[in-house]
Amino acid sequence: MKKLALEALDSALRPGVTYADVRLIDSRERDLSTKNGKPSQVSSSESAGLGIRVLAEGCWGFAATDDLSKAGVKSAAALAVEIARASALAKKRDVVLAPEDKYEATWASPCQIDPFSVSVDEQLALLLGIDAELRRNSGVTLAQTSMVFHRERQIFASSLGSVIDQTRTASGAGFDVHSFRGDEIQKRSYPNSFGGQHQLKGYELIHELAMLDHAARVAEEAVALHSAMQCPEGRFDLIVDGSQLGLQVHESIGHPIELDRVLGSEANYAGMSFLTLDKLNKLRYGSEIVNAVCDARPEHGPGLGTFLFDDEGVPAQSADIIRNGQFVGYMTSRETAAAIGQARSNGTMRATGWSRSPLIRMTNVSLMPGEQTLDEVLGGVSNAIYMETNRSWSIDDKRYNFQFGCEIAWEIRDGKRGRMLKNPTYSGITTEFWNSCAAIANRDHWVLWGVPNCGKGQPEQVIGTGHGASPARFHDVKIGAAYAG
Amino acid sequence: MPADVDKIPILSLDRSRELFENVQQAAHSFGVRDVEVLFAAHRGALTRFANNNIHQNVAEQGQWISVRVLFDQKTARATTNRFDADSIRSAVEQAIALTKSVAADPELLPLSPPSAIPQIPRFDAATASASPMDRARSVAEAIRVVEGAGQTAAGFYSTGQSVEAIFNSAGLAALHSETMAQFSITAMAEDSSGWAKESAVAYSAINPVQMARRASDKARLSRDPREVDPGRYTVIMEPAAVLDLVGQMFGDFSATALEDKRSFLTDRLGAKLFGDNIHITDDVAHPLQAGVPFDGEGVRRRKLALVDAGVPRELAYARSSARRAGVEPTGHGFPVPNEIGEAPMNIVISGGSTSIEQMIASTARGVLVTRFWYIREVDPFSKIMTGMTRDGTFLIEDGRLTCGLRNFRFNQGLIELLNNVEALSPTVRASGEEAFDMVVPAMKVNGFHFTEVTRF
Numbered sequence: 001m002k003k004l005a006l007e008a009l010d011s012a013l014r015p016g017v018t019y020a021d022v023r024l025i026d027s028r029e030r031d032l033s034t035k036n037g038k039p040s041q042v043s044s045s046e047s048a049g050l051g052i053r054v055l056a057e058g059c060w061g062f063a064a065t066d067d068l069s070k071a072g073v074k075s076a077a078a079l080a081v082e083i084a085r086a087s088a089l090a091k092k093r094d095v096v097l098a099p100e101d102k103y104e105a106t107w108a109s110p111c112q113i114d115p116f117s118v119s120v121d122e123q124l125a126l127l128l129g130i131d132a133e134l135r136r137n138s139g140v141t142l143a144q145t146s147m148v149f150h151r152e153r154q155i156f157a158s159s160l161g162s163v164i165d166q167t168r169t170a171s172g173a174g175f176d177v178h179s180f181r182g183d184e185i186q187k188r189s190y191p192n193s194f195g196g197q198h199q200l201k202g203y204e205l206i207h208e209l210a211m212l213d214h215a216a217r218v219a220e221e222a223v224a225l226h227s228a229m230q231c232p233e234g235r236f237d238l239i240v241d242g243s244q245l246g247l248q249v250h251e252s253i254g255h256p257i258e259l260d261r262v263l264g265s266e267a268n269y270a271g272m273s274f275l276t277l278d279k280l281n282k283l284r285y286g287s288e289i290v291n292a293v294c295d296a297r298p299e300h301g302p303g304l305g306t307f308l309f310d311d312e313g314v315p316a317q318s319a320d321i322i323r324n325g326q327f328v329g330y331m332t333s334r335e336t337a338a339a340i341g342q343a344r345s346n347g348t349m350r351a352t353g354w355s356r357s358p359l360i361r362m363t364n365v366s367l368m369p370g371e372q373t374l375d376e377v378l379g380g381v382s383n384a385i386y387m388e389t390n391r392s393w394s395i396d397d398k399r400y401n402f403q404f405g406c407e408i409a410w411e412i413r414d415g416k417r418g419r420m421l422k423n424p425t426y427s428g429i430t431t432e433f434w435n436s437c438a439a440i441a442n443r444d445h446w447v448l449w450g451v452p453n454c455g456k457g458q459p460e461q462v463i464g465t466g467h468g469a470s471p472a473r474f475h476d477v478k479i480g481a482a483y484a485g
Numbered sequence: 486m487p488a489d490v491d492k493i494p495i496l497s498l499d500r501s502r503e504l505f506e507n508v509q510q511a512a513h514s515f516g517v518r519d520v521e522v523l524f525a526a527h528r529g530a531l532t533r534f535a536n537n538n539i540h541q542n543v544a545e546q547g548q549w550i551s552v553r554v555l556f557d558q559k560t561a562r563a564t565t566n567r568f569d570a571d572s573i574r575s576a577v578e579q580a581i582a583l584t585k586s587v588a589a590d591p592e593l594l595p596l597s598p599p600s601a602i603p604q605i606p607r608f609d610a611a612t613a614s615a616s617p618m619d620r621a622r623s624v625a626e627a628i629r630v631v632e633g634a635g636q637t638a639a640g641f642y643s644t645g646q647s648v649e650a651i652f653n654s655a656g657l658a659a660l661h662s663e664t665m666a667q668f669s670i671t672a673m674a675e676d677s678s679g680w681a682k683e684s685a686v687a688y689s690a691i692n693p694v695q696m697a698r699r700a701s702d703k704a705r706l707s708r709d710p711r712e713v714d715p716g717r718y719t720v721i722m723e724p725a726a727v728l729d730l731v732g733q734m735f736g737d738f739s740a741t742a743l744e745d746k747r748s749f750l751t752d753r754l755g756a757k758l759f760g761d762n763i764h765i766t767d768d769v770a771h772p773l774q775a776g777v778p779f780d781g782e783g784v785r786r787r788k789l790a791l792v793d794a795g796v797p798r799e800l801a802y803a804r805s806s807a808r809r810a811g812v813e814p815t816g817h818g819f820p821v822p823n824e825i826g827e828a829p830m831n832i833v834i835s836g837g838s839t840s841i842e843q844m845i846a847s848t849a850r851g852v853l854v855t856r857f858w859y860i861r862e863v864d865p866f867s868k869i870m871t872g873m874t875r876d877g878t879f880l881i882e883d884g885r886l887t888c889g890l891r892n893f894r895f896n897q898g899l900i901e902l903l904n905n906v907e908a909l910s911p912t913v914r915a916s917g918e919e920a921f922d923m924v925v926p927a928m929k930v931n932g933f934h935f936t937e938v939t940r941f
Contacts, residue, residue, distance in 0.1 A: 033824055035745075039587050040824035044579050045564035049547060061617075064545040066566045083530070083542045086617035090625040092538040120586035141746040144824065180746035185865040265535045267639035268671040268680075269918065271858070271875075274940070355545040392861040394894075396873040401894055401939035403871050405863050425863065427894070427937060458641045458669075459531050459543070481936045482863045482871055482896040 001026065002163060004068060005050070005155040011077035012052050013159060017084075019055040019097065021158035023311060025354040030116060033146035034127045037135065041146070042120070049354035052080045058094025059087035062357040097334040098344050100314055102161035107308040109298070111169040111202035115149035118203050123147055126206070127175075133215035134177050139223030142178035146195060147171075147206065148452075152353075154311075162313040170304060170464065171205045172198035172452060175215065177222045186225035186422065188407050190218045192243040193390050198450030198464060200302040221408055224420060231409050231424035233480030237384035237438070238426055239377060239473045244406055245367065246449035246467035247390050252430040253285075253292050254365040254465065256399040257321055257329070258348075258456075259336040261360075270456050271397025274430070275327065277340060283327040286434030289370055292322040294331050296347060296363035301448040303466020305350075305363030312358055314347035321365065325435070333360050352461035359457050364448065366468030370440025377439045377473050379415025385479060386410050386417065387424045392482075395430075403427035403482060425482035433474060441470035496526035496548060496648040498660045505652035507570060508552055511577040512654075519555040519596055520577075521653040523781070523820055524548070524660075528613075529645025532620040537628045537638050539621060553821065554580045555596060558589040560822055594804050596655040597783045605770055605778050607663035608646065609687035615644035615666070623668070623693045630697035631672045636704050638697065640670035644688055651783040661777045667916060668693050671876060672700040676941070677710055677889050679703025680856055680876035682725060684916040686775060703855060703877035707889025712938055713880060715893060719851035719907075720933035721844045721881070724915035724925050726854045731834065731928075732920025733860055733870055734899050738767075738791050738799075739817075740806035741826025749868045749900070750797050759795040759903035762837070766790055767801065767817070767829035773914040773924045774831045781820035789815055789829060795903070803827040836926030837909030844908050844929040846884045852893075852933075853879040853886060860919045868899040872919075873939065893935035905931045 005024040012020035026048045033041040049066035050073065061084025065076040127145040134143035149171050156164040174196015176189040191197045191209055199205050240248065256273040260266060275283070286292075293300075296307055296316035307316055312334055319329045330336075331348040349358040370377075378386065392405035405425040411418035448468045455462050505522050512520045526548035533541040550573065551564040561583035563576040620642045631638035643666065650660035666688035672679045680703065681696040722730065734749070742748035750758075767789040769778050778786050782804055789799045802810065803818025803826050817827040845853065855877030863869040874892045881887070910927035 035824045038590060040822055042561040042583050042587055042822055043563065044583060045549075045551075046576075047549070047566045049566065051545075059539065060542060062541070062543040064543070064547075066547045079544055083544060083617045086621040087532075087539040087542045089618070089621040090534060090537075090539040090628055092536065120583055124586055178745070178747055180751060180866075183866055185747060185751075187865075263536070264637070264639060264673075265540055267535055267637075267673060268533075268641065268669055355547055357541060357543050392863050392871065394859040394861045394871045394873065396892060396894070396939045396941075397858050397875055398939075398941055400941070401873065401937060403894060403896075403937075405861075405871075423864065429940065458533055458541075459529075459545075459643070482869065484896075484936070 001155045005157040008050055008052055008073045008077060009157045009159065011074045012054050012080060014081050017054050017056045017081060019159050021053050021156065021312060022050055023351065023354060024050040024155045025152055027152040030149045032120065032123055032127060033144065034131045035144050036142065037131055039124055047353065051354050051357065052077050053357055054080045054084050055095055056081050056084035057088040059084045059091055060095060061087060064355040095335055096338045098337040098342065100160060100334060103309065103313060104163050105308060106165040108167040109169055109200045109306065113203035115171050115203040130175050130211050130215050133212060134175065134219045137219040137223055139179050140177045140219050141180045145175040147173040156309065156311065156313055158313050160313065164309045164313060166308055168200060168307065169202055170198060170200050171202060172196060172450065173206050173209060173211065175211060177219050179222045179226065181226045184226055186222050188218045188222035189389055190214045192449065193407065195452055198304055198452045199448065200304060200306045225408060225422045228420040228422040231421040231480050233484045235476050236479050237381045237473060237475055238477040238479065239384055239386040239412060239471060241388040241471050242445060242447050242469045243449050244387060244390050244404065245469040245472055247393055247451065248404065249365055249367050249467045249469055250362065250451050250465060251393060251395045252399060252402055253321065254362040257331050258360045259330040259332045262330065263336060263339060269458050274398045274400050279327055281328055284325055284435065285322045285327040285431055286325045287437045288325045289440055290322050290325050290434050290437050291368040292366065293368060294319045294321050294348065294363055294365050300364050301468065303364035303448045304450040304452065304464030305466040310347040310349045311351045312349040314345045317347045319346040331360050336360065350463055352463050356459065356461045359461065361456065361463050362454065362465040364466035364468065369443040369446040369470050371442055372439050374441050374445050374471060375415060377441045377471055378412055380439050380473060382414055384412040384473065385421065385424065386412050400429050402430065405482060423483055426477050426479045427481050428478055436475045436477065437472055438475045439473040441472065445470040495528050495646060496524060501650045501652065501660060502658065504550060504568060507573050508577060509654055511574040512554060515577065515581055517554050517556055517581055519654055521553040521596055523551040524650040527645060527647040529643060530617065531641050531643040532624055533641040534624050534628060535639040537632045539624060542617065552576045552580045554584050556584065558591060558593050559584045559587045560593060561587055562822065592805065594808060596653040597657050597804065599656040600785055602659045602779050602785045607686045607775060609664045612644050612664040612666050612688045613646040615688055620644065627670055627693040627697035630694055631701050634701045634705065636701055637673045638670060642693065643667045649777050651779065653783065657783045659779045659783055663775060665775060666691055668696060670697050670700045672704040674704040674708050677704050677707040678876045679707065682916045684922050706886060707877055707879060710889035710891045711880065712891040715935040715937055717932045717934055719848055719931050721841060721851060721853045721927065721929045723841065723855050723927050724913050725856045725917040727925045727928050728915040728923050729857045729860055729917040729919035730870060731899065732832065732923055733862065734868055735832055736828050738801055739826050739828050740800045740802045740810055743800065744806065747865065749866050754797050757796050758900055759792060760906050761794050762906055762909060763792050763795045763903050764835035765792040766833045767831050768833050769831040771831065771833050771924055776831055780816045780818045782818050784814050784816040784818065786816035791829060801827040801829045830921065832923040834925045836912035839908040839910055841910055841927050845881055845886060848881045849883060851881040852890065853881055856917060857919065863896060869896055870899060871896045891941060892939050894937040894939065895934055896936045897934045902930055907931055
């Protein structure tokens with residue numbers, strides 16, 4: 001593969017090309033799912049191809065192909081250069097890249113048990129066992145389980161002389177149950193909604209999730225929700241579980257700190273950001289206990305945003321985003337770092353597969369753990385609402401106003417769970433919400449959650465991101481507006 | 486199959502047939518007789534601009550072959566984008582290995598029999614061969630319009646072609662090719678913005694300069710936005726807003742979704758659910774539609790009367806859900822195996838004769854919405870959706886637009902919404918960001934529920 005990547009790079013280095021990089025990718029995936037006692041998705045796929053990115057006449061051009069013949073690669077390289085030259089027709093300024101060093105490296109993400117070495121029979125048997133346990137509850141009208149495994153080897157070669165060979169193996173699994181009764185559909189999921197938990201691990205993740213142990217409880221909760229009280233409308237102290245808080249971090253910290261959004265690159269689709277450049281080092285983003293980082297390094301954990309180098313050859317880094325409540329950093333690329341006068345990219349350029357050009361994407365954007373026990377988080381106020389597991393999420397295109405719905409909630413009275421509440425939602429303004437953060441549970445409760453379906457860019461790129469979070473409490477939050485008259 | 490299909494360079498009928506024969510031979514060598522193969526190929530390019538500057542400019546080409554085998558009442562699928570003999574053989578071998586792991590399903594159907602599938606001509610050679618310079622010139626012209634108004638432009642222009650084909654060992658052979666062009670532009674002023682997006686089979690049907698003017702006018706007219714209290718308003722939704730919001734409900738018009746009791750139509754089919762003026766069909770052959778005239782098992786797509794005078798009537802059926810219901814499949818199934826079943830993909834919402842200008846003129850106090858954003862389902866059975874307005878939200882007072890508004894969050898039930906439609910415009914092919922393109926009218930709706938206001 002390395003030889004082919006270097007040949008592609010040579011093809012791209014034509015007169016007038018001031019920078020080029022090539023990503024050659026070979027990937028495979030296995031998808032398994034069951035529904036109401038039967039296998040539904042049983043499939044495997046593989047894909048190989050390369051993307052060539054060039055800078056010519058001060059503009060970007062990118063072409064991708066799965067024709068890996070010499071002629072196919074040459075043709076893609078020529079097209080990338082032709083495209084860059086066409087870009088110059090509507091150019092305001094030359095692209096300038098922050099300096100970066102040359103690297104040669106080989107890395108594979110830790111994978112204790114190769115998921116592709118585990119038989120499909122064994123994997124389906126586990127899913128069908130969970131499915132059967134879920135349907136033992138007669139109130140369950142739909143039971144679904146799934147597993148997905150993905151491995152991708154990427155050779156990155158650039159005109160700086162870098163040659164980086166990375167292999168990442170990701171696993172994901174989860175289940176959900178629906179219960180339909182009367183005029184209501186209720187749903188519960190484990191360990192998270194929308195496909196469960198996803199991490200940069202092998203099959204050991206599936207063992208760790210112990211899904212079968214949770215099946216009966218989750219089914220029972222889905223059915224019990226029909227009899228639960230409607231979540232009240234008003235302002236309450238709110239406690240959210242780690243998985244929901246991970247998504248809250250994703251939407252209201254992760255996206256607004258993308259510097260390409262801030263600078264307008266995504267204005268037509270994903271939108272811009274309220275975090276304009278004047279707010280750096282000045283805005284009080286959250287309360288004193290709020291600390292957030294963007295950390296792609298393996299030592300941060302096996303997140304979907306963990307790697308050794310990003311997709312323009314910049315080493316993985318940890319960047320402070322919010323320090324003691326103060327906004328202190330963006331996610332950057334070589335181009336955007338240079339645009340705001342920073343010396344170096346903090347390494348967040350990522351692409352979906354071989355066919356797309358890298359963009360600034362969340363790596364692992366995590367809320368750092370606090371110092372309190374879970375009992376202290378729950379018990380810090382006499383009256384609160386605790387919400388668990390995301391059901392809906394929406395935020396405006398500058399990332400101010402958000403609304404989240406969760407699958408289930410409970411009243412909290414003096415630190416103890418009280419009555420179950422159905423259809424809980426909460427909403428707010430990003431900075432007001434984070435400034436109302438009153439307690440964050442400690443590292444014992446901190447989990448690096450995976451969001452496998454983050455979309456951005458035109459053409460759209462769907463990628464996995466990581467978000468560490470532990471349960472946290474927020475003061476005086478607007479609750480229940482979604483269902484109010 | 487008409488001869489001109491073979492002129493498509495990226496994947497011809499003859500080449501597909503040759504590859505299918507390779508798959509069949511490989512399967513036979515493993516003792517497997519029943520094989521279905523899906524092919525897809527695409528070549529496309531997208532020129533993206535922001536800050537009045539082309540900042541990303543990409544092209545890609547790719548193809549894949551997806552093999553499904555069927556034996557002993559079991560089935561599974563393997564997919565590859567490598568078309569050499571060894572890779573095809575390996576995909577067949579993987580599909581067979583996966584199939585062996587699956588328990589026999591007595592309800593599994595044999596492969597689809599061949600049937601006559603009419604060709605729908607949707608290939609425009611000029612769009613297929615549009616060059617980077619063609620796109621860049623159009624983008625530069627559109628930018629000049631917005632920049633000339635003292636505003637900033639962002640958007641994209643894409644052109645491309647795609648081919649989808651299905652073959653099986655029961656003799657089925659079908660191929661569809663089409664081209665598609667899309668142009669989208671946002672014009673941004675100091676504290677306001679406007680937007681326009683269109684798609685068409687032929688890029689000559691799109692006028693980027695005209696769209697740039699439309700977006701720029703919206704940005705100009707909505708400058709210095711006022712904040713008004715959330716609440717219930719008469720709302721005029723432009724076609725893109727209708728598409729993105731109402732478009733969220735069509736996955737529920739699936740027989741499998743009703744079987745699973747995850748559809749809001751559970752126990753409601755045939756009952757009066759929406760207003761008398763709501764008529765919705767699924768029609769792949771509609772002249773403003775795009776897409777493939779057969780489904781994931783090669784069944785011809787049939788026109789469906791999804792909603793007739795406010796009554797949900799027909800559902801989409803894949804072969805398996807049709808068999809369970811004792812009806813004919815409608816040609817809306819996804820490739821097998823899958824858990825979703827089927828969905829209508831070519832929505833046409835009947836329009837009326839009221840122009841948007843007439844809707845505004847007849848409104849004492851209301852809101853004009855250009856587009857919605859980040860729409861998500863809050864409640865699956867009452868079909869409450871939440872989302873935001875974006876890029877051109879206006880206050881209507883005494884029959885005219887009086888100012889731009891800060892953007893709202895809404896929480897609105899679709900059943901309620903479709904009971905409150907006061908007027909419909911003629912239909913257009915609409916293109917948005919939250920649902921696939923559809924043929925829809927603008928709608929004037931009473932009692933639309935805005936619940937919050939954001940900061941811009």
